[in-house]
Every structure is written in C-alpha cells, then in structure tokens.
Amino acid sequence: MNATIESLRDNLCAAFCRDVAVVQRASDFAVSLPIVGRDGDHLTAYISDQTAGWRVSDMGATLMRLSYENDLSKLLTGARKKLFLAVLQEAGLTEVDGEIFIEVPADALSKGLFALGQGATRVEDLGLWTRTRVENTFNDDLRSVLLDIVGVDGFIEGYEVPGISSSENYPVDFYVKTPDIPLYVFGVQHRDKARLTTIILQHLSANNQKFNSMVVYSDVDDIPKIDAKRLMNAANDAVASINDSAVIRSKIAHRLTI
Amino acid sequence: MKLTDVEIEQLLTVPKTVINPRARKKLQNGSEQTNYDLICENGMSFRLYVRQNTRIPNGFSCGLYYITLAGESITLARYNGSDHAHSNPLEGTAPFFMACHIHRATQRYMEAGRKADHYAETTTRYSDLTGALKEILSDCKIDGLTQVDSPTPPIPIDEPQNKLF
Numbered sequence: 001m002n003a004t005i006e007s008l009r010d011n012l013c014a015a016f017c018r019d020v021a022v023v024q025r026a027s028d029f030a031v032s033l034p035i036v037g038r039d040g041d042h043l044t045a046y047i048s049d050q051t052a053g054w055r056v057s058d059m060g061a062t063l064m065r066l067s068y069e070n071d072l073s074k075l076l077t078g079a080r081k082k083l084f085l086a087v088l089q090e091a092g093l094t095e096v097d098g099e100i101f102i103e104v105p106a107d108a109l110s111k112g113l114f115a116l117g118q119g120a121t122r123v124e125d126l127g128l129w130t131r132t133r134v135e136n137t138f139n140d141d142l143r144s145v146l147l148d149i150v151g152v153d154g155f156i157e158g159y160e161v162p163g164i165s166s167s168e169n170y171p172v173d174f175y176v177k178t179p180d181i182p183l184y185v186f187g188v189q190h191r192d193k194a195r196l197t198t199i200i201l202q203h204l205s206a207n208n209q210k211f212n213s214m215v216v217y218s219d220v221d222d223i224p225k226i227d228a229k230r231l232m233n234a235a236n237d238a239v240a241s242i243n244d245s246a247v248i249r250s251k252i253a254h255r256l257t258i
Numbered sequence: 259m260k261l262t263d264v265e266i267e268q269l270l271t272v273p274k275t276v277i278n279p280r281a282r283k284k285l286q287n288g289s290e291q292t293n294y295d296l297i298c299e300n301g302m303s304f305r306l307y308v309r310q311n312t313r314i315p316n317g318f319s320c321g322l323y324y325i326t327l328a329g330e331s332i333t334l335a336r337y338n339g340s341d342h343a344h345s346n347p348l349e350g351t352a353p354f355f356m357a358c359h360i361h362r363a364t365q366r367y368m369e370a371g372r373k374a375d376h377y378a379e380t381t382t383r384y385s386d387l388t389g390a391l392k393e394i395l396s397d398c399k400i401d402g403l404t405q406v407d408s409p410t411p412p413i414p415i416d417e418p419q420n421k422l423f
Contacts, residue, residue, distance in 0.1 A: 021343065021355045032343045032355055038373045039336075039361065042343035042353060046314075059313040060288030061341065068307055068321055069331055072287055098288025099313065 035117035037065065037124050045116050050103055056112035057101035062120040064098070070127050078190070078222040079138075080129050087126075091119035135189055138218050138242060139173075142187045145216075145245050146174055149252050153177075159184070164207040170200045176252060182211045183255045186235070187242075189218035194227040201234040212236045212255055216248060259330055261374070263365040269324050270334050270362075272298045276306070276402035288312055296322075296400060305331070306400060310387050317341040318387040321361070321375075322398050333375040335398060336361035337390035344378045354380050358390070 003011075019034035028048035035043040046057045063072060076084055088095055092115055093102050100119060104112035146155050159175035160167040174185040184204075186197045201213055214237040220228060232238060239247050261269070274296040283292045289311050296304035303325040311317030321336035337360050338344075345353040348370060360381050363374040384390045395403060 019353070023356060030341070030356075034353075036345055038376075040345050040347065040373075040376045040378060041338070042345065044342045059317065060311055061314065061317055063287040064289040064309050064311050064317065064319075067287065067289065067291055067309060068319065068336070069323065069333065098286070 031113065033113060033117055035121060037121065041065070043117050043120050045113050047109065047112075053103060053105045054109050054112055055101055055103050056109070056116050057099055058116060058120055060098040060100075062100055062123050063095075066124060066127055075126060079134055079218060080126055083129070084123060084126060087119055087122045091115045091122070093119045138189045139187055141242050142174070142185075142216055145242070145248055146176065146185065146252075148245075149249050150176055150256070155185075161204060161207075161209060161211075164204065164209060170203045172200070172204075176255070178212075178255050183252065184211050184213045185252075186213065186215050187218070188215050188223065188231070190222065191224055191227050194223050194231050198227075198231045198234045201231075205234075214238065214251060214255075216242055218242055259326060259332065260368045261332065261363065261365065266334060266363045266365065269302075269304075270322075270398055272300075272302070273399045273401065274298045274304055276400065279402050285312070289317075294403065304334075306394070308387065308391060311339075311341070314339075314341050315386075318390060320387065320391050320394050322394060322400075332363060333361070333373075334363045335394060336375055336378075337381075337384065337394045338378070339387070339390070340385075346377055348372075348377075358382070358384060360393075 016034065021032040023030040023032075025046075028046050031045045031047060033043045033045060037043070043058070044061065046059050048055045048057075066072065066075070087093075088100065091102070093100050095101075100116065100123070102112050102115050102119075104115075143157065154177055156175045156177075157173070159172040161170070161172060161175075164170070172184040173187050176183040176185055184201075186193075186200070188194050188197055197215060204211060213235045215231060215235045216239045217223065218241070220238070220240040223231075237251055239251065242248075275298070276294045276296055278295050281292050281294050283290055285291075289309050292308040294306040294308075296306055298304070304322060305325060306320065306322050308320045309318060316339045318339040319336055321333055323331045323333040325331050338358065340356050340358045343353045343355045344359050348366060357380040359378040361375040361378040364377045367376040368374050381393075383393050394400070
C-alpha cells in the first residue's frame with residue numbers, strides 16, 4: 001500500500017472540495033454539499049454571519065421537499081413528531097417556521113454544515129414512515145411484549161370470538177389465555193383504532209360475552225379526549241403507552257394469577 | 259411497485275383533468291403549497307403539487323405523481339428550481355450545480371432500488387415556478403387549470419448567482 005495517512009487525507013480533502021460549490025447571495029452564501037437525498041438532489045446550506053460565529057440554515061428546503069409526497073400536518077404528528085424533534089435535538093438543530101438551522105462558533109463552520117446535512121437526511125427519511133409502517137411497527141412491538149410475558153402459546157393474534165354474530169368483523173387483536181375469564185388485548189395507535197376498539201368491545205358485551213379487556217396505547221396523548229373517554233368506559237383496563245412494558249407485564253400477570 | 263418505461267410514458271402523457279382547479283394555496287412550514295387532484299378518462303388518479311419556498315426565490319418545485327388503486331404513490335415527473343445541485347449516480351456523470359432540472363421516473367432507477375424519480379436533466383425551458391408549472395401542464399397533458407398559480411416573485415436583482423468556487 002503506497003498511500004500514507006497524509007496523502008489519503010489530502011486526496012479526501014481535495015475530492016470533497018471538488019464536490020462543494022459556493023454561491024454568494026445578497027445576505028448570505030449558498031453552499032452546495034455532496035450530501036444527497038433519496039432523489040439525487042443535493043443539500044444546499046445557507047450560511048450567514050452571526051455574532052462570533054455562523055448561522056447554518058436549510059432555509060426551509062428540507063420540509064418543503066418532504067411536503068411533495070406528504071401532508072406535513074399529518075406526517076409530523078404522534079410518533080413521527082417525536083422522532084422529528086429527537087433528530088433535531090441530537091444534531092443540535094432548531095426548527096422555526098419550517099427553517100432548520102444551527103448556530104456555531106466561527107471555528108466550527110464545517111461542524112455546523114455536517115450537523116445540518118446529517119439532520120436533513122434523517123428528517124427526509126420520515127417520509128418513509130408511512131402510517132401503515134408505523135402501525136406495523138407498533139403491532140410488532142406489542143406482539144413482542146406479549147411474547148415476552150406469556151410466551152408464544154399464551155396468546156392468539158387476530159382472535160375471532162366464537163359464538164357471536166359476525167365475529168369475523170369484530171376481531172380481537174390478542175386473546176391472552178388466562179385460567180379464568182379470557183383477556184382481550186387491543187393495541188390503539190390513533191383515533192380510528194380507538195373508535196373501532198370501542199365498537200368491538202361494545203359488540204362483544206352486547207353478545208353477553210364474559211371477558212376482561214385491556215387497551216395498550218401507542219401514546220394516549222395522541223388520541224382525542226372524547227375518543228379516549230369512550231374507550232375508557234368500554235374497556236376494563238388501559239396502559240397509556242407501549243413504552244410502559246413493566247405496567248403491561250404487571251397488569252397481565254395480575255389477570256394470569258386470578 | 260415497479261413500472262416499465264412504456265408504462266411511465268403512458269402515465270405521463272395520458273390526458274388528465276384537474277378536478278379541483280380552485281384548490282386553496284396554503285402557507286405551511288415556510289413554503290406555499292397547492293395540491294391539485296387529477297383524473298384521466300379511465301379513472302386513474304394523479305396529483306399535481308406546486309411548492310414555492312418563501313425564503314428562496316429559486317427554491318420551487320411542481321410535480322406529478324400517480325396514485326395506484328392500493329393508495330401507493332409514484333412520482334412521475336418533478337420540475338425543480340435552481341436552488342440545489344443534483345446527481346444521477348447510475349450515469350456516473352458529474353453533478354450539475356444550481357440549474358433548473360426536471361426529474362423523470364425511470365424503469366432503470368426503479369429496478370436499481372432507487373427512488374422512481376431519481377433521474378433528472380437540466381433545462382432552460384423555465385426559470386421560475388410559473389414557467390415550470392406551464393411546462394409540466396403541457397408535457398403531462400394536464401387540462402382544467404385555467405388560472406395558472408400565482409407567479410413567483412423574480413429573483414432580486416441584488417442577489418447575484420455567481421459561483422465563487
């Protein structure tokens with residue numbers, strides 16, 4: 001190997017610089033970076049002077065790009081909103097009215113550019129988190145928690161309660177086998193599922209079924225209060241967040257020992 | 259879902275009609291956004307979106323995507339402004355910097371596992387959003403938008419677009 005650390009570093013620096021273009025604008029500089037989105041478009045960072053440093057901004061381009069195929073008012077809600085905020089926080093970025101930016105000391109411009117680039121590409125990936133995919137992930141998480149608690153033979157997924165009318169239209173997410181009254185567990189990640197679960201529970205009750213029910217929310221704060229209230233009246237028990245696995249475990253253990 | 263180039267061409271050129279020409283423009287997260295719903299004679303659904311960055315005059319885009327019966331969407335074409343560079347990795351050519359460019363869905367990029375509309379070519383057919391919208395309406399045979407979306411403010415004359423290095 002003929003390369004040395006110095007020559008490799010020099011080559012990398014030269015190659016990187018070849019892929020960077022800088023354009024002067026009225027009040028700032030536009031810097032085209034070799035950081036590429038899923039559609040091949042490069043990130044442009046806008047840098048301007050700040051007191052003792054630089055302000056590095058995307059000028060709102062990242063969220064505008066995300067809006068092409070997504071309704072941001074729906075995309076940036078619930079779990080995705082939390083992920084969005086986590087991405088920004090981890091990269092040290094701030095978002096105001098769609099603009100994502102970072103302020104860095106005078107000697108940390110490259111750090112600011114990379115922070116913006118990393119944050120912007122991670123934000124772009126939020127577009128891949130469609131509602132269906134988020135729901136699948138939530139269901140996977142809930143299944144995994146139940147597997148951990150009762151084992152693979154301890155529950156049936158997509159259970160159709162026997163002996164009731166149109167049972168195929170009123171499936172139970174997870175039937176947890178207990179020594180006494182069956183426990184029906186439902187995962188609820190959004191308003192529509194809260195309403196559907198309320199309907200299913202009411203249908204089962206109207207058919208004189210004896211059962212205990214437990215609702216596990218993705219995050220109860222994402223459910224409109226009126227829907228959560230109706231579901232609270234229909235279900236025996238609830239866990240506010242899928243992240244409360246210790247609470248899920250203790251509530252299920254309680255039913256198993258009756 | 260993958261499309262062949264023939265299917266893409268058919269989808270791009272089938273005559274389409276805007277069914278909500280008075281769609282409201284909204285200001286959201288730093289960009290002006292309008293979405294138009296389109297159908298063609300055999301009932302296939304499309305959407306035309308129009309975006310203008312409120313902070314960057316040359317940051318604009320209008321695109322057309324096809325919505326499958328299953329609700330999946332595939333962008334067929336996107337007419338972008340000149341606020342960013344673009345790379346076509348399968349061609350292996352150098353990126354082009356700060357030029358208006360048109361993205362097209364291609365079978366080749368889809369088969370390579372890339373985003374359908376990854377491929378793009380530079381264009382001089384427009385320089386602002388109004389021009390881009392005019393071109394996409396014409397190229398993709400979109401009818402029913404009698405009033406072109408409000409024009410983009412021109413790039414301020416005190417904002418030279420000279421490349422330094």
